Amino acid sequence: MAGQTLYDKLWQDHLVKSREDGTALIYIDRHLIHEVTSPQAFEGLRLAGRKPWRTDSVVATPDHNVPSDSAERAGGIDGIRDEVSRIQVKTLNENCNDFGIVEFGINEPGQGIVHVIGPETGATLPGMTVVCGDSHTSTHGALGALAHGIGTSEVEHVMATQCLIQKKMKNMLVRVDGELGPGVTAKDVVLAIIGRIGTAGGTGYAIEFGGSAIRSMSMEGRMTICNMAIEAGARAGMVAVDQVTLDYVKGKPYAPKGEQWEQAVENWSRLHSDDDAVFDTVVELAAGEIEPQVSWGTSPEMVASVNARVPDPAAEADQTRRTGIERALEYMGLRAGQAIGDIKLDRVFIGSCTNSRIEDLRAAAAVAKGRTKAGSVKQVLVVPGSQSVKAQAEKEGLHEIFTAAGFEWREPSCSMCLAMNADKLGAGEHCASTSNRNFEGRQGYGGRTHLVSPAMAAAAAVAGHFVDVREFVAAGETA
Amino acid sequence: MKAFTQHQGLVAPMDRANVDTDLIIPKQFLKSIKRTGFGPNLFDELRYLDEGMPGQDCSNRPLNPEFPLNHERYQGASVLLARENFGCGSSREHAPWALDDHGFRAIIAPSFADIFFNNCFKNGLLPIVLAEEVVEQLFQEMYAQEGYTLTIDLEQQHVVKPGGERIPFEVDSFRKHCLLNGLDDIGLTLEDADDIRAYEEKRRAQAPWLFDAVK
Structure with a gap:
């Protein structure tokens, strides 16, 4: 068997x-x-x-x-x-x-x-x-x-x-092998995966994310990846238990302690796919080829490298897809062939269940440090994911880096990810957002969302338009 | 839950792929603590030319003349014809509640997102998956013929076209049973309460840390 x-x-x-x-x-x-x-x-x-x-x-x-x-x-x-x-x-x-x-x-x-x-x-x-x-x-x-x-x-x-x-779902393995380049994060990986398999690619599947690039990610990074499994159509995403998992869980308030911890660790040691396990579908990506991603459309699969251009619907053979791209470009106020780097931002949102953990805030702060938001950007919200993340960030002084850069340091909430509280985009405004959905109206009526990583969002806030965070950080260091 | 056996109804189009649940019912309406009253805000951002607010009287809002559901010929429609990956995005059951409240009883599409698909069955709304070319054919016939209606027979598992042609569809037998009889599946699951308790005792012995940690 x-x-x-x-x-x-x-x-x-x-x-x-x-x-x-x-x-x-x-x-x-x-x-x-x-x-x-x-x-x-x-x-x-x-x-x-x-x-x-x-x-x-x-x-x-x-x-x-x-x-x-x-x-x-x-x-x-x-x-x-x-x-x-x-x-x-x-x-x-x-x-x-x-x-x-x-x-x-x-x-x-x-x-x-x-x-x-x-x-x-x-x-x-x-x-x-x-x-x-x-x-x-x-x-x-x-x-x-x-x-x-x-x-x-x-x-x-x-x-x-x-x-x-x-009813039992089918099994899909998404394997990402190799090393991510500097400045390329879990968010870029998952956006690249969705770009590859599409928003319905995982429908009917439970996706396991594996491969050396996933193994070398922190728990925060793995959570970002699994968070967006649903954006690829899969209800469930998962990563096998390893030492990184155990190190993360140990000592958490509701985690088992003492003898029960030992018992749990033994029980959890089998929580990985067997070597001869059979998956219904396997998708492979090379980590080294993934570049910082920016979504340009109104579905998370409408994503491109920061150095790419907005696609031309005329090049799409399938009619439903072509109409989808045309509609998205119209809603987003973008031109076919426009460089992603030419998209100007009105607001920036750093937060949401995808990217509001301490590692995300550290990544954004590393870019924001010693810089200030562009004058053309009306608002940059930094919304920690929990009271505990907020306390940790404040202990590390991240909030001071953000406020010095002209970013607003807020209270834990879903905030502008879906605009159910007061934080929202105005009609026609472009937002670099670390959230998970760029659907029409998601962040506010008529709002235009571009999904990016926390580092990319911070860089966009400073530049006023999308920039490749890899060059941006390097330039900043030599300046 | 209301039963679904056979239904004949006017067909209306939602002619775009990847219709997400934010589009079906925007977030501001999710603040309601009720299950009903979402119908006037179904597809709110496409249907009206202004931004909708919860609790607002929609009868005086400016309608988007280009949106098919506002067209005279589709008034009273109860079968929605849609494209691939309908209902993607969030798990909000407000999406099927809004479709139901507006008067839809069935949705036909080449594919649905999993959570939405599941949520429909809990609300007496029947999602039907038909091959892409069949759906395309239905779109063409519907556009060509005003007053285009389809009959959906869940018992026999087929969609009947105006000319009498039958298109078979698949449906999970448990869901079919619940829908045909309007059954509350909580009641059905509770018939297995002894099995659940037995499992629970076994689980408690194997993994005691899963119990009583949060109090």
Whole structure:
């Protein structure tokens, strides 16, 4: 019999029951919830007179609607100016109190973007099944977990039964071998992957990211990669457990301790694909060929190297794709053949569940240090992913580098990734953003998003247009 | 959940690939804590010429005359004809809620994003995957004939064209069963509560750190 993939093992470990109709009941170890996709699920439980199956499996935090502005944030829930947002955050708080669920409240030390606080508190661990009513739950797969987003009906289902009804996905291996060049980061790698396989390339698959380039990445980098698995169409992305994983998890508040730690490490040592495991699809990329990426269109697959040009729809043979490119260029206000470096930025956003961890902020600060934002850039937001990231960054003095550069240092929230709080783009504004989606209107009505790495975003903030961070850093050093 | 057995309805186009859930229902409407009332804001940024706000009366907003769902001929449509990778992006169930609230019962496309596809079934909305060339043919027929309707028979698993031609489609047997009978799958899963408890005890013995850590 052929060996098993990491996904096969995680699936088998959580299989409660296979049914005759081909579906399976899969047990869920960790259920993360936030204010946007949970209220209707709690309402459903109440209407049916049901209780959560296991409250100790649930961790909640408000992130999408909470203000990033320090003054507004200081007022807690009652201080949220937008009434509809306030009600939603308050509803989460009330539901958690009513049902006995642990919540990291709006200004509590554990609060942050749900996909940042899970790993950093040890609430998400290797070998777990992790779900959340949020498609970027794939992030937690970086720990060697089976993690994916679910809809609100499934949030209710998991709360009521601790299980999901699933069909097994197919296995895809994305292998990135070799060494990344200087200035090329996990974000560039995942954008290059999506550019290669497309936004539907991973539909129906669980993607395992492997190869020497992934192995040599930090946990933060692996989280960035897994975070955007959904942008390639895959509900789940994952990376095998190795020493980097164990070093990261050890000592986290909710991680096992003492004898249980030893037991867990032994249990987790098998969380990798066997040498003879069979994947349905294998995609290979050479790390050395990946350049800093910038998205030019309205889908994450519409991405190019910073030194490339905006594509010409006339060169696209497929009609649906050609129309898609034409529409994207019109929405984005770009010309075919325009150099990516000629795109001027109105705002810059550094944050989101993709790129708001300490390593991301360090990368942005390294570029921003001793420089200032271009006068033509109206605003540069730096939004740490959690209270803990914020505290660490302040301890390292990163906030001072940012404010000296004219960047704004904000409070932990999803912020301008999806503009559910007050942070948004104006119509027609171009934004260099470290977030995950460049869909029409995503960052604000009529806003134009360009997805980039934190270092690229910081460089764009300083230059006022896209620049190759590799040359930029080198030039700065010799200057 | 409301049952879906057979449905005959007017077909309307969403003629672009990779329609994401932000496009189906923009984020500002996700602030609602209800499941209903999203219909007027379905495809909000395409449908209206101004920026929509939650709680706003949409009846006086300027409509985008170029958007097909605003055209007279597609009023009352309940079958949406779409292109590949429909529903990509976020997991927001507000997307199927908005489609349902607007009156759609079925969506036909060459492919759907996984989470959206799954969310549809939880809300009595039937996503149907047909081959790309079949979908292309349906688009052409729909554009050519005003009042173009399709009949969808879930029991028999086929789409019936106005001329009587039948196009078979696949559907997962469990989802079909739930949809035909309007079943609440939480109730069904709870019938297996003993199996879940047995699994849980085994799991607790093997991996005790997964239990009671967060309190």
